[in-house]
């Protein structure tokens with residue numbers, strides 16, 4: 861099966877986590893962390909900075925690597941590197957997504973996450989609880 865390499869940003873600001881809703885494609889309406897496919901020659905960090913600029917018009921600082929998610933979708937295998945990020949400058953502008961929300965650990969289960977994100981959500985809860 862084909863492997864798709866993706867990077868995702870867990871953007872944390874004021875104790876809240878930024879979630880976006882997909883506006884197109886197979887999983888339209890599902891919630892995810894902004895990011896996208898790594899292009900040839902890019903490091904995961906470079907890809908993430910580029911994707912967040914393109915999708916949200918936002919400058920981020922890529923911090924700690926949190927987890928690599930491996931998940932089999934019907935048509936492909938997803939390998940997704942997830943990084944904790946902070947905002948350097950700007951405010952998110954939704955150029956591609958349908959909606960966005962700032963969530964807390966308490967409200968993180970209130971949206972319908974993409975199938976591959978279920979384990980990641982549990983990791984984020986542990987990460988946040990350890991920080992408090």
Ligand SMILES: Nc1nc2c([nH]c(=O)n2[C@H]2C[C@H](O)[C@@H](COP(=O)(O)OP(=O)(O)OP(=O)(O)O)O2)c(=O)[nH]1
Nearest residue numbers: 866867868885892893894895896897938974976977
């Ligand atoms: N950015 C992101 N993608 C995710 C998450 N969870 C998850 O399963 N994915 C999947 C959905 C897509 O198949 C792929 C992300 O790549 P993408 O955003 O470039 O996908 P796309 O299908 O819109 O790509 P394209 O139209 O640009 O080719 O990873 C997540 O939390 N964040």
